[in-house]
Amino acid sequence: MAFAQRNVTAGVTPGADPIKVMVVDDAVVIRGLLTRWLGEDKALKVVGSHRNGRLAVEDIEKSNPDVVVLDIEMPEMDGMTALPLMLAKKRDLIVIMASTLTRRNAEVSLKALSLGAADYVPKPESTSEVTTSVDFRRELIDKVKALGARAIRMRAPVRTMRAETRAGQTSQPSAPTSPAARSNVDTRASFRGAGPQGAVAAPKFKTRPYSSARPRILAIGSSTGGPQALQEVMKEIGTAMNDVPVVITQHMPPTFTAILAEHMGKAALRPSKEGEDGEILKPGNIYVAPGGKHMTVEKEGGAVKIRLNDGPPVNFCKPAVDPLFDSVSKAYGSACLGLILTGMGSDGANGVRTIAAGGGSIITQDEETSVVWGMPGAAANTGMCSEVLPLKAIGPKVSRVLKGSTR
Template sequence: MAFAQRNVSAGVNTGADPIKVMVVDDAVVIRGLLTRWLGEDKDLKVVSSQRNGKLAVEDIEKSNPDVVVLDIEMPEMDGLTALPLMLAKKRNLVVIMASTLTRRNAEISLKALSLGASDYVPKPESTSEVTTSIDFRRELVDKVKALGARAVRMRTPVRTMRAETRAGRTAQPTTRPASAAARPAVDTRASFRGAGQQAGAGGKFQLRPYASVRPRILAIGSSTGGPQALQEVMKEVGTAMNDVPVVITQHMPPTFTAILAEHMGKAALRPSKEGEDGEELKAGNIYVAPGGKHMTLEKEGGSVKIRLNDGPPVNFCKPAVDPLFDSVSKVYGSACLGIILTGMGSDGAGGVRTIAAGGGSVITQDEETSVVWGMPGAAAQTGMCSDVLPLKDIGPKISRVLKGNTR
């Protein structure tokens, strides 16, 4: 596996209701194994196990799962065909695609994300590898819990309001986040969409001023929900990227990152590829950290070059955001703009501190629009970000900052 996520306490369901899971896989051994792994966790309850997409679609309303772990290649109806049919039956259903690490399956997994799947888990190639892979088991359980916790929270308030109505009490309106323009603090208390990570005192985070110099590089870190978020950001930044290189670390395994880079290029209408060791950065180009390698930057003479290394995972991830951000700050100092988007864990929080210490600026995604508010929540809690924004506002803000306008 390219990375093994841990530290997902933000996604753990601590309420009384377990997260209800459906497992869909045509291989009886794999289906039984996943069912057993998930069933052994006290926060999870497997409510259905199906051998193909057709049976799964037919069972959605009866079993009413919060999360579906959906295989791609199955007889009668494959996962990609079943996905929109499932979502049509249950709008807030969380679907996690499960596929082996082939280019075709990676393409299908990323397409599934654009069709409404929440995430994916790459399966080892063979049944024997699946049964012995500790990383695969951990990633599967962690993602089901993190994404499923959001689904449980989304249905919990309905029961609470009904109970209060029966008791003769009036339900209070939900508190929504205050505008990020309010300085010096931003209120990020909001919906049930995030990972449930607790905010600082009063739910407010300190914000620091943007750097006074225009950025000469844009560095982005993301994980769960990242491919969709990255696409939206890349589309919105537009021509502001013409004068700076863009470097991205998205937690993904090999093969997936190459396809992600292609998708980023199509979204941004500019050159985009996996970074290569020794490659010189060029303005207007996008470079994605390849799965299974850490990507950093290094100044060499009058140019800046990419360095790849095969060191141990950082924050249980490889590639990791912290090494990239640390190196970006070292090379560019205050002329650095960092972005933390949706994702599990806390990778990137250390790099945010490094960028801030070097005089650079950081924008992080808010809780309400994050698929999982682990990484951006940890970044916000450092008190070193210049803005905590909804996803739709991040691209336009980046565009303005890259042009020298921080308002």
């Protein structure tokens, strides 16, 4: 499975009010355990604990959580039914789905992301495994902290703008807030809807020119928020990838990666599957690193083949982006295009350096449109990327680069 980064405190401001969390799970032992784990972290405060979705929905306005950890299968009202009702009551609420590693739950979890959930955490199969899983506990807490902090930061400019608006209305009562200003506030208030139209100017980074060589492969790394970002990029570049294979490392556990590959194929209208050891890369095909295995590529004769290995986690992740990027650079050199999308931690940053050293090009997602700006931020700060772009601009740009134009 994918391992969360250790000691994730991105965006958690020392001395700030704790992130408010609600736990929703029908199993009393699990609910109590998650509540205790979260409550022991000083950056977090549990404000609600419920056995089903109905009770949680009824309590949203009173408890006013920043983050909800939501089980999928519950009596009276399950997680998928409760999800849109919660988001209707609090549009910037962060919902993290919790589900066991079954194919059905993996499919439901990915569907939940398309309906507004921010992320998911895969639960071990049994209660005893949950109670002893250090990895599950770490991933849960890290994601709650990273996503909760992001949501709070997104609300801060809105509060400032509203205060400024009220002050302006006090001194100039005849000047109403313009529709454009209201739209801008709404856009920045929405965690899930943040886009390139956001009012905060993106920071400037040192960049390097694109390679003069036309790409012969596209390698993508992503984590938290990645499935949604990948979906948008794949829809855009489907017709542009006829001449290149696409290899993807998304931090995900087994079962989830197989379903992700199916989703990528539907989005791009191209063949897509989990990579298999020894498989020859074919242009126009998408290959997703299977959960629990590192995926790399290797040149052999006139072909490039996929290699899977069961080595130790890299950057606490398995699969990891760095091994894929390193191998792609070795096989393709300056004809490699890398892409880093939203995700926690810094996996991929070393691979970005390797691709750049080999003469290849890298595009990374900007902070404003990233669910978590860990991986893309680390990539941008290497100074080795060719561009740092909002999500909606990435697909069109990748398409042009794949066709031989960097403009």
